[in-house]
Amino acid sequence: MSSTPGPVRPASLPRRAGRQLRRAAGSRRDPLVRPLDRSRSRAWCAAVLGLLLTLAAGVGGALLGYQSVGRDTDADLARLRQVHAVVTGTGRHGAAVGSRAAGGYQGRVTAEAAWTAPDGQPRTGSVEVHRTAVVGATVTIWVDEAGLATDAPTTRAGLAIEAACVGLAGSTLLGAAVLAALALRLRTLDRRADRAWQRSWARHEPLWSGRTSRSTGGTADD
Numbered sequence: 001m002s003s004t005p006g007p008v009r010p011a012s013l014p015r016r017a018g019r020q021l022r023r024a025a026g027s028r029r030d031p032l033v034r035p036l037d038r039s040r041s042r043a044w045c046a047a048v049l050g051l052l053l054t055l056a057a058g059v060g061g062a063l064l065g066y067q068s069v070g071r072d073t074d075a076d077l078a079r080l081r082q083v084h085a086v087v088t089g090t091g092r093h094g095a096a097v098g099s100r101a102a103g104g105y106q107g108r109v110t111a112e113a114a115w116t117a118p119d120g121q122p123r124t125g126s127v128e129v130h131r132t133a134v135v136g137a138t139v140t141i142w143v144d145e146a147g148l149a150t151d152a153p154t155t156r157a158g159l160a161i162e163a164a165c166v167g168l169a170g171s172t173l174l175g176a177a178v179l180a181a182l183a184l185r186l187r188t189l190d191r192r193a194d195r196a197w198q199r200s201w202a203r204h205e206p207l208w209s210g211r212t213s214r215s216t217g218g219t220a221d222d
Contacts, residue, residue, distance in 0.1 A: 036196070047178055084139070
């Protein structure tokens with residue numbers, strides 16, 4: 001059997017995390033651990049904690065926003081009504097009047113239409129229709145209590161997607177700030193370590209290299 005030792009397996013993530021926590025708290029008794037090493041561990045632990053807090057803040061903000069705007073959405077759904085409208089005015093080639101650009105926004109354009117309000121009163125106005133709508137076409141629109149055309153209310157699904165995007169954007173910005181602060185802190189510690197190494201080298205190198213003893217001995221011979 002071969003006595004050659006196998007490759008050293010790296011420590012697991014929980015073990016490395018526990019080691020960093022003990023080092024940051026100063027409870028890891030290791031003569032090779034310098035104060036700078038403890039400062040690095042504290043910087044990493046603070047960054048991980050900051051990222052967790054930003055994630056929690058993003059999720060919490062998204063949920064609060066969803067609940068807050070969701071109440072308004074429910075109120076709009078209870079207040080608004082859908083009615084059928086007849087297109088009364090279009091442009092050339094069947095394109096609706098006032099179309100924005102070629103093809104419209106998401107294939108929808110503005111047209112003149114007439115409809116009957118929920119209270120039975122006739123109404124006319126500009127509404128959003130598909131760009132292929134022609135005069136006489138029947139479309140479905142949303143109206144308020146007065147029977148005036150209004151925008152469609154936001155759905156719960158759309159609201160959830162919007163809240164998730166806002167929460168993700170906020171967490172990303174805060175997380176980037178945390179990582180930037182970590183990088184700055186580690187760079188500062190690296191420069192401090194380099195200066196400490198240079199001072200230690202200048203103090204100890206002449207001793208172990210023998211330059212100091214040779215210089216002293218040469219002086220004594222003279």
